[in-house]
Amino acid sequence: MDGGVGYADMDALKATELRLGLPGSHPPEKPLPTTTTTARPTKRSLDEDRAARRETSEGGRATSARATKAQVVGWPPIRSYRKNSFQAMKATAEAAGLYVKVSMDGAPYLRKIDLEVYKGYRELREALEDMFKCFEGCKGSEYAITYEDKDGDLMLVGDVPWEMFTSSCKKLRIIRGAEAIRGLGSSQ
Amino acid sequence: MTEDCDGEEKDEETRRWSPGQGGSSSSSSRGGGSGTSASSPFKNRCVRGRVDQPPPFSGQVLENVLENVLQFLPCRRDRNASSLVCRSWYRAEARTRLELFIGNCYAVSPARALGRFRCARALVLKGRPRFADFNLVPVGWGARFSPWVAAMAAAYPWLERVCLKRMTVSDADLALLARSFSSFRDLTLICCDGFGTPGLAAVAELCRNLRVLDLIENDVEDEDEEVVDWISRFPETDTRLESLSFECVNCPVNFAALEALVARSPSLRRLRVNQHVSVGQLRCLMVRAPQLTHLGSGSFETVPVADGAAELDVAELESSFVASKSLVCLSGFRMVAPEYLPAIYPVCAGLVSLNLSYAMTTAEQLKPVILRCHNLQTFWVLDTVGDEGLRAAAKTCKHLRELRVFPFEATEDSESAVSDAGLVAISEGCQKLRSILYFCQRMTNAAVVTMSKNCQDLVVFRLCIMGRHRPDHITGEPMDEGFGAIVMNCKKLTRLAVSGLLTDKVFEYIAKYGKLVRTLSVAFAGNSDLSLRYVLEGCHKLQKLEIRDSPFGDAGLLSGIHHYYNMRFLWMNSCKLSLRGCKEVAQRLPRLVVEVFGDQNKELDGDAVEKLYLYRSLVGPRDDVPSFVKIL
Numbered sequence: 001m002d003g004g005v006g007y008a009d010m011d012a013l014k015a016t017e018l019r020l021g022l023p024g025s026h027p028p029e030k031p032l033p034t035t036t037t038t039a040r041p042t043k044r045s046l047d048e049d050r051a052a053r054r055e056t057s058e059g060g061r062a063t064s065a066r067a068t069k070a071q072v073v074g075w076p077p078i079r080s081y082r083k084n085s086f087q088a089m090k091a092t093a094e095a096a097g098l099y100v101k102v103s104m105d106g107a108p109y110l111r112k113i114d115l116e117v118y119k120g121y122r123e124l125r126e127a128l129e130d131m132f133k134c135f136e137g138c139k140g141s142e143y144a145i146t147y148e149d150k151d152g153d154l155m156l157v158g159d160v161p162w163e164m165f166t167s168s169c170k171k172l173r174i175i176r177g178a179e180a181i182r183g184l185g186s187s188q
Numbered sequence: 189m190t191e192d193c194d195g196e197e198k199d200e201e202t203r204r205w206s207p208g209q210g211g212s213s214s215s216s217s218r219g220g221g222s223g224t225s226a227s228s229p230f231k232n233r234c235v236r237g238r239v240d241q242p243p244p245f246s247g248q249v250l251e252n253v254l255e256n257v258l259q260f261l262p263c264r265r266d267r268n269a270s271s272l273v274c275r276s277w278y279r280a281e282a283r284t285r286l287e288l289f290i291g292n293c294y295a296v297s298p299a300r301a302l303g304r305f306r307c308a309r310a311l312v313l314k315g316r317p318r319f320a321d322f323n324l325v326p327v328g329w330g331a332r333f334s335p336w337v338a339a340m341a342a343a344y345p346w347l348e349r350v351c352l353k354r355m356t357v358s359d360a361d362l363a364l365l366a367r368s369f370s371s372f373r374d375l376t377l378i379c380c381d382g383f384g385t386p387g388l389a390a391v392a393e394l395c396r397n398l399r400v401l402d403l404i405e406n407d408v409e410d411e412d413e414e415v416v417d418w419i420s421r422f423p424e425t426d427t428r429l430e431s432l433s434f435e436c437v438n439c440p441v442n443f444a445a446l447e448a449l450v451a452r453s454p455s456l457r458r459l460r461v462n463q464h465v466s467v468g469q470l471r472c473l474m475v476r477a478p479q480l481t482h483l484g485s486g487s488f489e490t491v492p493v494a495d496g497a498a499e500l501d502v503a504e505l506e507s508s509f510v511a512s513k514s515l516v517c518l519s520g521f522r523m524v525a526p527e528y529l530p531a532i533y534p535v536c537a538g539l540v541s542l543n544l545s546y547a548m549t550t551a552e553q554l555k556p557v558i559l560r561c562h563n564l565q566t567f568w569v570l571d572t573v574g575d576e577g578l579r580a581a582a583k584t585c586k587h588l589r590e591l592r593v594f595p596f597e598a599t600e601d602s603e604s605a606v607s608d609a610g611l612v613a614i615s616e617g618c619q620k621l622r623s624i625l626y627f628c629q630r631m632t633n634a635a636v637v638t639m640s641k642n643c644q645d646l647v648v649f650r651l652c653i654m655g656r657h658r659p660d661h662i663t664g665e666p667m668d669e670g671f672g673a674i675v676m677n678c679k680k681l682t683r684l685a686v687s688g689l690l691t692d693k694v695f696e697y698i699a700k701y702g703k704l705v706r707t708l709s710v711a712f713a714g715n716s717d718l719s720l721r722y723v724l725e726g727c728h729k730l731q732k733l734e735i736r737d738s739p740f741g742d743a744g745l746l747s748g749i750h751h752y753y754n755m756r757f758l759w760m761n762s763c764k765l766s767l768r769g770c771k772e773v774a775q776r777l778p779r780l781v782v783e784v785f786g787d788q789n790k791e792l793d794g795d796a797v798e799k800l801y802l803y804r805s806l807v808g809p810r811d812d813v814p815s816f817v818k819i820l
Contacts, residue, residue, distance in 0.1 A: 071599065071600070072600075072656070072737075073322070073323055073324065074319065074322030074323045074324045074736075075322070075600070075654075075656070075711065075712075075736075076595065076598050076599070076600070076627060076652055076654040077321070077322050077652065077711070078322075078594070078595065078598040078627075079321045079322070079379070079405060080321070080322075080323065080407075081379075081405045081406075081407065081436065082405075082545075082546075082594065082598075083598060085522065085546055086546075086596065086598075
């Protein structure tokens with residue numbers, strides 16, 4: 001290995017390199033020896049792998065940098081005891097979910113959904129349609145999905161990026177019938 | 189006195205190797221002699237000389253006096269030195285050493301250690317190299333407690349204390365320990381593995397004089413069906429427990445049994461529970477034991493409450509803290525619900541140690557707590573508090589000696605809320621700082637230099653810039669100057685861990701100025717073998733050197749030949765070593781054990797050495813070598 005090459009340069013080079021392939025995979029490393037194989041095939045390292053994969057597939061959650069750079073074994077040097085404690089914490093935090101009430105005009109009771117489960121608006125719409133199918137009635141009318149944001153205003157779902165929506169949405173309301181058509185007007 | 193000893197020494201030798209001679213009547217020999225007196229500790233402490241026997245020879249008197257004097261020397265380094273004076277001192281010291289410290293379990297065999305120190309009552313034993321904590325040592329490498337406990341069961345019936353670090357301890361070992369030593373009182377296990385609740389149950393049940401059971405960061409694995417209610421196994425009578433720590437035992441405990449145990453342990457001062465104890469349950473325990481000095485608070489949040497039970501009021505919790513007037517050390521907070529944190533305000537002013545490193549506290553949540561902790565000396569925290577949180581700590585904690593800032597997201601690309609600014613703030617506010625461990629992503633040479641000038645008492649400096657090869661984030665320069673300033677200005681420094689973009693230059697500084705450095709940790713650093721050569725030639729006190737992923741090869745390795753016998757160990761992984769170089773070291777240093785290994789399931793192939801672990805040993809290659817390790 002060349003003694004004089006700056007490692008920062010190589011990293012910068014790698015970052016700009018174009019390559020074909022799925023995020024998370026990359027061609028065999030050059031002479032710089034890094035320990036990329038797992039030394040300890042315990043259930044914990046498998047969990048870590050799964051957690052890492054889950055994070056990269058969830059929309060908007062993982063940074064792209066994390067997906068392309070291989071995680072080196074044992075770096076940063078944190079004991080697995082501590083890492084596992086945090087995984088448990090993060091898991092419970094994730095399990096907590098982002099539950100919001102969903103009301104629909106004319107429905108006798110409300111529902112609750114976990115916004116974190118959906119990757120985007122299309123999935124949300126489909127899920128809501130599914131959930132409220134029984135209340136459609138024979139009219140099969142127009143409806144608009146709206147939400148109440150942090151400031152208490154009634155907003156139309158779909159205008160802002162998904163992440164912004166999930167962080168500001170307090171409750172959902174499905175408006176049906178004449179009101180919906182009036183509200184939407186030409187914007188649909 | 190030395191001359192006398194030497195003279196008698198020769199006579200003693202003659203006597204021992206000439207079975208015809210002997211007896212106490214001869215003027216040139218001594219009565220008794222060291223051989224027989226070593227058999228029991230109690231005999232040594234008896235007054236020698238009976239009426240019907242001639243008075244003991246002056247040599248024997250001197251040895252007795254020496255033993256009595258040496259009993260006042262607790263420090264092992266002093267004892268090591270005194271044992272080198274002459275054979276007589278060696279024997280006297282060996283008879284009076286009460287605590288046996290073995291820094292590398294493979295440096296000596298149980299038979300040899302126990303044979304020399306026949307009266308020890310305490311054992312401190314360390315096993316795996318530290319990089320095992322980071323999954324760099326394959327499972328099954330070694331460091332088993334079994335041979336030690338088996339040997340001690342026979343040799344030390346009066347054993348009282350055992351402290352193990354990075355050893356593999358099985359349930360059977362714990363059971364044997366519990367059965368074999370009637371005076372056993374203290375068990376401390378740190379970063380160990382191999383045991384589960386059955387072993388703990390044996391200890392609880394059979395160690396009737398147990399005072400300390402501290403389980404710290406161990407890997408306690410139980411198959412779900414095999415979990416044993418070990419807390420219920422403590423004797424039904426009042427116990428002598430002073431300290432009980434089981435944060436790492438990650439399975440639910442029988443709370444009723446725990447509460448009853450605490451209630452019948454009047455000497456209990458230190459209690460650290462696991463995260464399956466809710467804050468409501470914690471309050472019950474605190475009411476039972478208001479005399480606690482050290483408290484590990486478990487989850488510090490309300491898990492789903494039992495039917496009918498009301499959620500704990502913060503004011504009620506706070507009153508428990510008010511009642512715990514002796515608390516000096518607080519830890520736990522595994523799932524802390526932020527609204528409960530203010531309950532600890534009443535004890536903050538008395539706290540000497542606070543560990544919030546499992547709590548995702550923000551700066552805003554931390555400030556009201558830390559601003560009350562004027563007497564804090566040890567502070568462990570997560571980087572979620574950010575530079576702002578550290579500034580608050582720096583403002584108040586003028587007596588801070590030890591700071592550890594852990595990363596919440598321990599990955600290379602994570603965003604960290606702490607940076608060089610936090611380090612500077614700490615250095616300006618906490619000038620008595622002795623030990624720091626700081627994880628971050630952004631650091632500057634200027635900040636590290638500032639710390640080196642403000643905190644001249646630093647003994648331990650461990651900085652981990654998590655992104656590999658990261659330079660000074662403002663100047664783009666390597667971090668050489670910063671670490672150089674640390675070794676130059678902090679004259680008491682004995683432990684150093686370096687990170688970030690580093691060239692050979694930093695090692696030149698370390699070699700030149702780091703004359704007291706005993707432990708050095710290197711990762712992704714240096715340009716060439718020169719780095720390794722500098723360190724091995726310049727750091728005369730170096731004992732422990734651990735290196736990973738750095739471009740050091742055989743030439744660097746061979747430059748340490750003159751020093752390896754003075755070291756506890758050298759660890760190198762993912763460097764540029766070859767079998768040839770390692771073999772040469774092994775050949776030239778016969779009392780060194782040179783272990784070479786790769787990953788667990790791969791055969792060693794080729795000439796490249798993936799992992800090297802070498803250490804001095806009195807007993808040569810160990811006999812429990814797994815298949816993936818080769819001893820050269």
